[in-house]
Amino acid sequence: MPMTVVSGRFSSAFLPNCFSVSRLVTVKYAAQRRVVLVSRSAQASSVSVSVETNSNVDSVIEKEEKNRGEKKILACPICYNSLAWISQPNGLIGSAASGTQVQCNTCKRSYLGNETHLDLAVASGSKRYSEPMPLSTELFRTPLVSFLYERGWRQNFIWGGFPGPDKEFEMAKDYLKPVLGGNIIDASCGSGMFSRLFARSDLFSLVIALDYSENMLRQCYELLNQEQNFPNKEKLVLVRADIARLPFLSGSVDAVHAGAALHCWPSPSSAVAEISRVLRPGGVFVATTFIYDGPFSFIPFLKNLRQELMRYSGSHMFLNERELGDLCKACGLVGFTRVRNGPFIMLSATKPS
Numbered sequence: 001m002p003m004t005v006v007s008g009r010f011s012s013a014f015l016p017n018c019f020s021v022s023r024l025v026t027v028k029y030a031a032q033r034r035v036v037l038v039s040r041s042a043q044a045s046s047v048s049v050s051v052e053t054n055s056n057v058d059s060v061i062e063k064e065e066k067n068r069g070e071k072k073i074l075a076c077p078i079c080y081n082s083l084a085w086i087s088q089p090n091g092l093i094g095s096a097a098s099g100t101q102v103q104c105n106t107c108k109r110s111y112l113g114n115e116t117h118l119d120l121a122v123a124s125g126s127k128r129y130s131e132p133m134p135l136s137t138e139l140f141r142t143p144l145v146s147f148l149y150e151r152g153w154r155q156n157f158i159w160g161g162f163p164g165p166d167k168e169f170e171m172a173k174d175y176l177k178p179v180l181g182g183n184i185i186d187a188s189c190g191s192g193m194f195s196r197l198f199a200r201s202d203l204f205s206l207v208i209a210l211d212y213s214e215n216m217l218r219q220c221y222e223l224l225n226q227e228q229n230f231p232n233k234e235k236l237v238l239v240r241a242d243i244a245r246l247p248f249l250s251g252s253v254d255a256v257h258a259g260a261a262l263h264c265w266p267s268p269s270s271a272v273a274e275i276s277r278v279l280r281p282g283g284v285f286v287a288t289t290f291i292y293d294g295p296f297s298f299i300p301f302l303k304n305l306r307q308e309l310m311r312y313s314g315s316h317m318f319l320n321e322r323e324l325g326d327l328c329k330a331c332g333l334v335g336f337t338r339v340r341n342g343p344f345i346m347l348s349a350t351k352p353s
Contacts, residue, residue: 073248073249074247075248076106076107076247077121077122078122081105081107086110100113101113115221116221116238117240120239121212121245134314136266137266146216146218147219149191150190150191150193154260157260161342163344168259168346169197172194172259178350182254183254184206184208185255186207186257186259187243188264189209189217192220192223192238196223196227198257199230199231199235202231204235206235207237209237217238221238224236243265244270244271246278251278252278253279253280253283255279255284256278256279260289262287262324263317272327272328272331273331281352286347289318289347291318291345292318292319293319294343321345324338333351336349
């Protein structure tokens with residue numbers, strides 16, 4: 001759309017009272033955005049108008065919109081009320097910068113960012129209190145496993161029917177079509193394998209790479225920065241949090257993805273209930289995991305073995321698809337569907353509209 005640039009003086013009667021001081025106004029056109037600077041002298045009854053057409057304006061506006069989107073969904077993991085930024089973030093780098101601080105508007109609890117991520121776990125910042133997690137969780141917090149995850153560990157999942165990250169990403173996109181353009185949480189992101197794919201695809205306005213493991217998030221940060229000219233880095237935010245205590249406002253998230261994670265959660269029902277809480281109506285949950293049915297069902301005392309495994313490791317064994325369908329239904333999700341390949345299953349369910 002052609003645009004006429006006007007520079008001159010005219011009566012303030014043509015402008016509303018809100019322009020009695022200098023204002024910055026964003027004007028959107030079909031194919032472009034411009035910023036109109038409107039200023040008014042305190043003594044004059046006329047107004048000066050100029051139009052900024054610098055090509056950098058669009059990137060500034062988009063960055064501000066991204067920051068506003070980030071603020072709209074983050075919540076205190078204690079009281080679930082909104083957080084206020086005490087120091088302003090700026091995408092991946094800014095949100096992970098040392099000294100970044102957010103504070104709950106209600107309980108006034110503060111949370112800090114470090115070099116790699118924003119720490120929104122309930123006990124973050126505790127100097128003396130520590131809380132051991134189940135073995136399956138602590139294993140992925142170790143530096144060795146975090147380092148090896150994309151260097152051989154995840155590749156071994158092919159023996160369990162997992163088709164590989166690229167194929168799994170394409171499969172997940174089919175389920176995520178209704179929410180493309182919105183925000184997405186990559187829950188239990190590990191070293192960020194899928195977080196990077198989501199960000200690189202430019203299909204989402206905001207990608208939150210979330211994990212409880214500090215070392216996994218450190219690997220995620222390092223792998224991101226090893227890629228030169230990584231696209232859409234400003235859309236990616238690294239957050240440490242407990243999957244059973246998600247630091248997001250209720251109904252604020254468009255999609256949650258959990259790749260090869262569901263079986264590692266100490267309480268899948270608590271985690272999926274939290275995912276259901278933060279999803280907006282129509283929001284989509286997509287996850288992959290293992291199912292030990294088929295030939296595994298002939299193993300004697302398999303259910304008893306599962307109980308012992310869960311007791312000592314904290315991980316979960318799913319024995320059939322119905323368990324996962326019941327889990328989603330119990331947590332308020334509908335439209336359960338799945339794709340199988342041997343023990344591998346990709347499932348999807350939706351928050352009711």
